Amino acid sequence: MNQAQATKNTQVQHMNPIQTNIVEPQGTVHHAPHDAALAARALTALRGLYEQPLALFSIVDSEEDLAEIETLAQRITAQSDVLVLVGIGGSSLGAEALVALRSANHSVRLMVMDNPDPESFAQMQQTVHPDRTSWLFISKSGGTLETVTQVMLVLDWLEHEIGAEGIRARCYACTEPTSSSLAKLADHYGMMRITHDPLLGGRWSCAANIGLVPAAVCGVDVRAVRRGMRDVLHHALHTEAEHNLAIQGALYAMRHAALGRTIHTIMPYVDRLEFLSAWCRQLISESLGKDGKGITPLAALGTVDQHSMLQLMLDGMDQQFFTVITTHQHGVGTKISKKLADVAGLSYLADKPLGDVMDAFQQGTIASLQAAGRPVRTLHVPVVDAYHLGALLMHIMIETILIADMMEVNAFDQPAVEDSKIRAKKVLGA
Structure with missing residues (x-):
């Protein structure tokens, strides 16, 4: 596909299997002309990478x-x-x-x-x-x-x-x-x-x-992984900025980094996505942390980190913006015994499946963060399977590439890490 075709296809709405919602604190200023210019430049750069072609995009397309x-x-x-x-x-x-x-x-x-x-x-x-x-x-x-x-x-x-x-x-x-x-x-x-x-x-x-x-x-199912990645790639390439989830996510990050919120807390409410947060930590740190710029990714897991970090998130310094990753939990899982719920004095839990508990906490945390004036973005997938995990991985990669363009840093190198390797080898006698 040439550049003209890519531009023409931006009028087509391509499917993105991820649903997203961004709620920002009252008074957050949106500089519409500035955001539009950033988005246009970043989207042009993304399409240019596809035309090169960038190895990542060639692999996903095949x-x-x-x-x-x-x-x-x-x-x-x-x-x-x-x-x-x-x-x-x-x-x-x-x-x-x-x-x-x-x-x-x-x-x-x-x-x-x-x-x-x-x-x-x-x-x-x-x-x-x-x-x-x-x-x-x-x-x-x-x-x-x-x-x-x-x-x-x-x-x-x-x-x-x-x-x-x-x-x-x-x-x-x-x-x-x-x-x-x-x-x-x-x-x-x-x-x-x-x-x-x-x-x-x-x-x-x-x-x-x-x-x-x-x-x-x-x-x-690696074919499903690749398919999820490909669908998200083409949504990002062919969807105008206003409806482009990766562009809107990048602008969300840039807005809050400019306000001093340079810690991006990524908090899935799914155990199977815990390693996704760890992967994000490397991707975002190495891709954006250059020339005195960057965003610090913080990996968290719901509900576990409600018991370790939520106090800081809600009542500490206003340095974080949040991405909460959710899936359909309501009605899922083994039901709680009515007999034992009554014995425990928790009759409201009788016959409720375990997923209802997880769903309640993910909703509660999102609402608490919003009430505390914290910026919160949700990424929701209906089910955590190979297709939707592929979609999440690709979405985060594209969003990171776009943020790098908006920050004017190279997303694809990591020059600073070589110094520690050289020093370690000297210690070993190299």
């Missing part, structure tokens, strides 16, 4: 890679009870967000080794059975020190447990097609190498094999 991903997942599933993913940051967070959808009775579970903590490594060795485990080593550069050090320890251990042939059959390395440390280790043992797209940054990689292989191994 299904050509999915058969290969599913075939690899079937191979791993057939030989494994556990898939151990050795990777950190963008190499693991997207996969964890997707694998949270895994059914409790699915045969394969995911274990992530990210932090190079000696105690955690020892616990892994005591937990897994090497002859019923597969290993996925992920590092875009192939030189991520936390990952490569653990890969070497795993390989040394596995060589004693299942031998070089076992390593070749059970270990997979995902990295760029370069001669990196991880690539050399993979070639030494004859492991299958999976190509990490050199043009796709780790924090954007949940849409690609890096996120989708672990998801498919754990029984997640």
